[in-house]
Amino acid sequence: MSDHESFRQLVEKSVNILITTHKSPDPDALTSSLLTLHFLKKLYPAKYYEIVVKGPKSDKEVLTELPGFDKIRWIPRREPFDFSTYDLVIILDAGNLHMVSKKIDMHDDTTIVAIDHHDVKPNSEISLVINEGDSAASETVFTLFKKLSGKDFTIDKITAELTQIGIISDTNRFMWEKVSTQTYQIMADCTKVYKINMEKLFKKLIINTRDSIYVFGHILKNAVFNDDLVYSHISPTFVARKGLTEDDVSSGTSHFLNFYIRTLEDINWGFIVKKTSHTSGLWTVSLRSIAGSLDVMEIAQKLGGGGHTHAASTRIRADSYKDAVSQVLDFVPLSYR
Ligand SMILES: [Mn+2]
Secondary structure, eight states: OOOOHHHHHHHHOOOOEEEEEOSSHHHHHHHHHHHHHHHHHOOOOTSSEEEEEEEEEOOOOOHHTTGGGGGEEEEEETOOOOOOTTTTEEEEEEEHHHHOOOEOOOOOOOOEEEOOOOOOOOOOOOOEEOOOOOOOHHHHHHHHHHEEEGGGGGOOOOHHHHHHHHHHTTTTTSSSTTTHHHHHHHHHHHHHHHHHHHHHHHHHHHHHTTTTTHHHHHHHHOOEEEEEEEEEOOHHHHHHHHTTTTHHHHHHHIIIIIIIGGGGOOOEEEEEEEESSSSSSSSEEEEEEEEOOOOHHHHHTTTTTTETTEEEEEEEOOOOOOHHHHHHHSOOGGOOO
């Protein structure tokens, strides 16, 4: 049986349905979840739906302005996630339960479906995985419900808006390899109904804080070049001394990773290591590479993390910044060195 028919059967025999996504949801996580709710309510209005996400509740404008954002119930980060009251749990933009919550309460007969587009190994608890390797989970949801709805499929404004935001944000404006003719076709179909203003959306998506300029400067100052690689680190002392916020750090970091190194002459890949706090020996590693160069997900996976071929991350234990860097370099494939 095809995936969408299996999905249809699972939905039809369920009454209480939970829709959820990975913790710290990004735009695609929420747009794919809200799209799923929107489509299911149209197809099966008599069922009971809840959309619940691990908090803290986001206050980012690009998320709070999504149609349906107010329908999301947020549960505290440390609380266990209770799946036990639902017949069916649909997880969006994640193929692994760990991405949703560390602790989950459920019955043996809780049916879980994952609709994802990451290259991850799904848990054995998940009954059905729908993963076409699309550009965004929102693209997969759109395609799934188009098949399920058949000739009754229509694109309304909410569908058009959510789908475009999910795809644009997860592809960094159609930059990544997973963008396909299907992606463009869906975008074309959606823009006929409602066209997103790309520049306004992009500014909301990226929104660099003013003080992120200090973080960016710090990263550039610490940058080490090695053939086609550039890496750098962020010192927690610097962050504390300057009174920088988490948003400043993530803005400065992502500007370096997602925009700056990609356009640097002769550079194919890079990463940043960042100590998670003063006291812990934990470091966050964020890796990026450009199309046609090395698979950074493989490196991240060997270090216990994951992500995409050209954008991945992990957390490692290290004694110092140099130790963290050398742990990453140890896993660069020999063929690439
Ligand atoms: Mn996604």
